[in-house]
Amino acid sequence: MQTNTNLTSPPTWAGQVREFFHAERPPYGLAIMRMLLPWVVLIDGAPRLFHVRELYSSDGAPAPLWEAYGLTDLLPIFPAPVAMAGYTALVFCLLAVSIGWMTRFSLIAATVLYLYFIPLDMISTANKYTVLSGHALFILSLSQCGSIWSVDALLKRWRTGQSAPLPRFPVWPQRLIQLLVGIVYLSAAFTKLRTPSFFSGDQLVYWMLTDTTARNPLGDWMSMYPALAPLTAYTTVIWEVAFIFVAWRGLGRIGMLSVGVVFHALTWSMLGLIVFPLLYCVLYLAWLHEADVERMTGWWRRRTPADGSEPAVIAGERPRFRWAEWCGPAPSAAAFSLLLAIAAVVAVELEQRADRYGEHRAEGRYALREVPEERVQELLRGDKRLRSSDKVFAFDVGSQLVGGILANRRDAFGYGEEVIVQCSLVPPHEDMWVEINLHDLEGRLISRNGQFAGRESFRVSHTHIFGKGLPPGEYQWVLRFDGQDLAGRPFRLGDIQQASGTTTAAAVVE
Amino acid sequence: MKRWITNATIAAYLGALVVGLLSHAINYRSHVHPLMYLVVWDMYCGWSAFESRLHVLGETYDGRHYQLLPAPWGEFHPYQGPARRHYDVQVRFAPRMAELVLAHTEHDDIRRIIVVEEAWSKKYNLPDELWELRHPEPKDKYSYYHTRAVVSCDSDAVTRDGEWVSALSRYAMMDNPRLMSDVTRGHTFFAVDPSLKDALNPGVTQTGFNTPAPGSP
Numbered sequence: 018m019q020t021n022t023n024l025t026s027p028p029t030w031a032g033q034v035r036e037f038f039h040a041e042r043p044p045y046g047l048a049i050m051r052m053l054l055p056w057v058v059l060i061d062g063a064p065r066l067f068h069v070r071e072l073y074s075s076d077g078a079p080a081p082l083w084e085a086y087g088l089t090d091l092l093p094i095f096p097a098p099v100a101m102a103g104y105t106a107l108v109f110c111l112l113a114v115s116i117g118w119m120t121r122f123s124l125i126a127a128t129v130l131y132l133y134f135i136p137l138d139m140i141s142t143a144n145k146y147t148v149l150s151g152h153a154l155f156i157l158s159l160s161q162c163g164s165i166w167s168v169d170a171l172l173k174r175w176r177t178g179q180s181a182p183l184p185r186f187p188v189w190p191q192r193l194i195q196l197l198v199g200i201v202y203l204s205a206a207f208t209k210l211r212t213p214s215f216f217s218g219d220q221l222v223y224w225m226l227t228d229t230t231a232r233n234p235l236g237d238w239m240s241m242y243p244a245l246a247p248l249t250a251y252t253t254v255i256w257e258v259a260f261i262f263v264a265w266r267g268l269g270r271i272g273m274l275s276v277g278v279v280f281h282a283l284t285w286s287m288l289g290l291i292v293f294p295l296l297y298c299v300l301y302l303a304w305l306h307e308a309d310v311e312r313m314t315g316w317w318r319r320r321t322p323a324d325g326s327e328p329a330v331i332a333g334e335r336p337r338f339r340w341a342e343w344c345g346p347a348p349s350a351a352a353f354s355l356l357l358a359i360a361a362v363v364a365v366e367l368e369q370r371a372d373r374y375g376e377h378r379a380e381g382r383y384a385l386r387e388v389p390e391e392r393v394q395e396l397l398r399g400d401k402r403l404r405s406s407d408k409v410f411a412f413d414v415g416s417q418l419v420g421g422i423l424a425n426r427r428d429a430f431g432y433g434e435e436v437i438v439q440c441s442l443v444p445p446h447e448d449m450w451v452e453i454n455l456h457d458l459e460g461r462l463i464s465r466n467g468q469f470a471g472r473e474s475f476r477v478s479h480t481h482i483f484g485k486g487l488p489p490g491e492y493q494w495v496l497r498f499d500g501q502d503l504a505g506r507p508f509r510l511g512d513i514q515q516a517s518g519t520t521t522a523a524a525v526v527e
Numbered sequence: 528m529k530r531w532i533t534n535a536t537i538a539a540y541l542g543a544l545v546v547g548l549l550s551h552a553i554n555y556r557s558h559v560h561p562l563m564y565l566v567v568w569d570m571y572c573g574w575s576a577f578e579s580r581l582h583v584l585g586e587t588y589d590g591r592h593y594q595l596l597p598a599p600w601g602e603f604h605p606y607q608g609p610a611r612r613h614y615d616v617q618v619r620f621a622p623r624m625a626e627l628v629l630a631h632t633e634h635d636d637i638r639r640i641i642v643v644e645e646a647w648s649k650k651y652n653l654p655d656e657l658w659e660l661r662h663p664e665p666k667d668k669y670s671y672y673h674t675r676a677v678v679s680c681d682s683d684a685v686t687r688d689g690e691w692v693s694a695l696s697r698y699a700m701m702d703n704p705r706l707m708s709d710v711t712r713g714h715t716f717f718a719v720d721p722s723l724k725d726a727l728n729p730g731v732t733q734t735g736f737n738t739p740a741p742g743s744p
Contacts, residue, residue, distance in 0.1 A: 038537060039533075065603075072603065078620065078623045078627040080619070080620040082561050082564060083561040084619065085617070086559075091561060136561060140611060140615045140616075140620060141605035141611045141614055142605070145570050148564065152565075159536065200544045203548065204552070204567070204568035207552045208551070208570060224574040226578075226653065227578060227652070228608055228609070229606070229609060229613070229614070230608055231608060237652070237657055289607075289608075291607070374600055374631035376631060381633065382633050383632045384599070384632060384633045385585065385593035385628075385634045386594045387592070388592045388593060393584070397672070397674065398672055399673065399674055400672055403695065410576065410648070410650050411661070411662070443648055444575075444576055445696040446699065504664060
């Protein structure tokens with residue numbers, strides 16, 4: 018936030034607010050956002066163009082959001098041809114927004130259509146990043162983002178033959194996007210603060226292992242190191258809370274946005290999110306300052322060797338084209354409308370011909386496939402209990418705890434050294450009696466250690482210190498519950514450097 | 528005038544965002560209307576330890592079963608992962624998708640639509656090469672099947688059950704004789720007591736765990 022510096026009298030609070038929202042700047046950030054946001058929206062939006070009948074029309078199986086709120090018929094759901102025409106118009110307008118053609122109208126139309134289609138399908142379209150995209154489109158429709166780097170600006174220049182000076186507009190749309198991002202982060206932090214298992218890292222690990230989003234190989238790998246999850250969880254919440262207060266200028270801006278880019282890159286690589294991180298990187302363009310653009314263009318000019326040609330015209334007279342009168346708003350709107358109508362008609366016709374449900378196939382309608390009886394019996398068996406092995410998420414032996422989670426895994430220990438054996442349980446489970454027993458390799462029981470694991474417990478740990486009474490050799494920790502030995506972890510005792518000061522003679526010291 | 532309109536727009540927009548933020552923060556009427564979905568940012572709703580998929584069957588009057596979903600013409604995969612039906616966590620719309628399939632296919636008369644949830648522990652989602660690094664035990668993936676909804680095609684009758692993890696919680700809770708005894712005693716029932724016929728006209732009184740019947744100790 019830049020403020021006027023008045024040496025004679027400090028700026029008032031109202032003046033600062035006015036400056037914050039109404040300072041005039043070139044809309045660089047919003048213009049780039051306008052160019053990129055439609056493509057981010059279309060990553061998810063374009064494939065849905067081929068499923069409009071099923072997802073958004075009364076000829077399919079829409080899943081209206083309002084039904085989850087106990088309402089019926091909040092918005093009309095149209096037949097497939099109308100829905101197809103509307104969705105095609107949405108895609109067309111998004112593309113027009115990207116190139117800046119009929120920018121204001123395209124943005125308004127795209128916002129209205131997008132916010133209409135989102136709630137028609139709550140299970141595969143409505144989610145927080147589509148809503149966030151809707152907010153961004155709405156704010157852009159109030160801005161002057163089409164005044165530079167757009168077809169509209171180019172047509173205007175051709176029409177007038179004038180190269181207009183760089184336009185400057187009140188910065189409030191940019192501020193609204195900045196505040197939107199900050200409030201979303203703050204709200205996301207509130208959610209996490211109310212979720213204790215987020216801070217233990219367990220839910221994050223389960224998310225890393227989920228297959229309901231795109232592939233996330235790094236998440237699979239990271240799930241093997243669950244002690245990192247609480248660290249990530251706390252860092253995330255601190256950053257989300259601090260963002261709206263710190264990310265305005267100077268190092269705070271650079272730091273918060275840099276952490277944000279890393280955070281969102283990790284949500285892609287670890288959690289399999291694609292559109293969400295890209296959307297946020299686009300929204301971060303609201304933090305692009307005039308000085309940043311000047312710095313970048315300066316760097317580019319220095320990097321590009323001068324070719325001796327005439328210098329670029331910044332402002333002033335340009336040659337006027339013969340067909341300049343065809344670049345006016347009316348011809349532009351007519352061409353836009355014509356193309357939009359053609360696109361909609363073609364899309365509706367192609368969708369009809371696609372015969373999605375196979376009603377007009379030469380071989381007749383589709384027939385249902387009978388399910389074999391054995392498979393039916395399996396599907397309908399109505400399980401009620403977990404296998405004992407499925408109550409265990411992991412069983413590990415190590416020596417370091419971070420946030421109550423075993424941070425390392427080892428298979429050799431010295432005398433006097435602390436050994437931590439930990440069993441992570443899969444929630445939900447019943448109240449359990451869990452034993453972590455010490456056996457020799459022949460299976461003879463040496464030490465029996467049982468403890469309760471209440472239904473709210475995510476893990477059970479047993480800490481053990483070996484005295485010299487137990488001879489060096491191979492042993493194993495055995496996990497036992499439900500009357501079964503479920504897992505064993507062999508380890509060597511005494512063949513690594515012994516801890517000093519261990520004089521206990523007891524066979525097993527707990 | 529333009530400045531006033533601008534300021535009103537800014538105030539209205541920020542006001543809506545703040546309403547959503549506060550509503551979510553103190554959990555007050557945050558789901559009172561679908562419009563709240565536009566301003567309540569409750570991302571990260573929790574991820575369970577089980578991966579789930581939905582199977583949808585149609586049962587004929589003579590007891591045969593047909594696969595209704597995936598539809599014969601294919602399914603939409605919204606997020607580069609499972610098909611659309613699997614995201615219907617509340618099983619609110621899967622029967623509707625099945626009815627769409629029934630409306631556009633050749634089939635015998637269907638008596639009811641059955642939605643079954645298949646669930647397995649997410650630890651089995653670990654790729655084989657990482658599983659070998661992480662667990663000495665062999666990877667023995669096992670699926671649990673839990674009927675989520677049965678929808679009659681002859682009437683509006685619908686039976687639903689919660690997710691597999693909710694059912695597990697419930698089963699764990701029910702695995703407690705003292706608690707189940709209380710549940711049995713705490714259920715409302717109708718006791719017929721002829722001696723009260725004069726006092727209470729039908730001689731029937733509602734009773735339960737917290738409202739002992741008149742005359743009982």
